[in-house]
Amino acid sequence: MQNMNISIERKRTDCSALPKGWQREEVLRKTGLSAGKVDVFYYSPTGKKFRSKPELVRYLGDSMDLSCFDFQQGQINTMLLCKTKKARAQFDYRGVRSDSSLVPPIRQTASIFKQPVTVYKTQESKVKTDLKQGTQEKPKQLFWEKRLENLTACDANGVIGTTTLPKYIKPLGPFTSDATTIQSLATALHVSSQPITGQTGSKQTIMENPGVFLNPEQPLIAAVTITKDDVRRQEERVNRARQRLRAALVAA
Incomplete structure (x- = not known):
């Protein structure tokens, strides 16, 4: 429960980085120990409130890419996109082979102890094919x-x-x-x-x-x-x- 002595100021505007009808709200705390802190919330066209970026991603992830969306500023930040690409490049093994069994796991301890772990398989792995949306057409055979x-x-x-x-x-x-x-x-x-x-x-x-x-x-x-x-x-x-x-x- 919020302290009744804390004074806040609300400001709600349209968010151009999100689809039409979405609004961004800034809540400024004017008094109390957290005076000066700004809380950011987003509202969908139907009035649903979102308090964090993961909530937005779960709600809009299928309709738009939010990887470079700055939740605090309400804008598209290209620096976030660069960081995302760099993080993916560090763990992208497609240049060698997509079979994850070829990449040995690493012990998550101090850097001087990061050594490959010996993998013992108890059963043969099965490669899963990528599932595509929509109707699947069988390839036509030659002759x-x-x-x-x-x-x-x-x-x-x-x-x-x-x-x-x-x-x-x-x-x-x-x-x-x-x-x-x-x-x-x-x-x-x-x-x-x-x-x-x-x-x-x-x-x-x-x-x-x-x-x-x-x-x-x-x-x-x-x-x-x-x-x-x-x-x-x-x-x-x-x-x-x-x-x-x-x-x-x-x-x-």
Whole structure:
């Protein structure tokens, strides 16, 4: 409980270093043994009061970086950022390897006694992968269409007729047949949301090292270029198919 004889002065202003609506309050003690001391508090737009920086970090840590925020002054202090980077650099072992088991612990005693500690493992350590927010997409495997080789579509009357590729569409990939190319192209047309351009890399590099130069998001075909004449011919084929369908419906 505060002493009733202590006189205080309050001053509340908007804090520009925090999101809109946040306010900073200074409480100056004018009398008593702690006269002249200034207590700093922060208020959220909903009126919640915060007395320390850790409380602010827990509340705003997901929405903004407070590592260089000076709680007492209510400003962004770049010196705090430099100190934070320096402290991280002292304990950053990523340049060697991220496996923490390679770094022996240090005895936290006098500096002359800081010697590595012998580590005895009772079980094998398991490396945990970093968890990412949001939906996780599985990476697409190269040449997964090869699993569909020697499979054909059929109905009650038997095998459905085969499909042939236009002359300007060339298969690209080691041991890639026409059937695999058609399956790859059909899948890309139905699943992919990006334009179908084919493999933009050179044929030589893709054949030598497909795991590096082959784009799994594109079908297993060489790069293609669609001209206006190609579009016009395709439109004519579509119109002829519609006319045949219309005639069949009228005859029925």
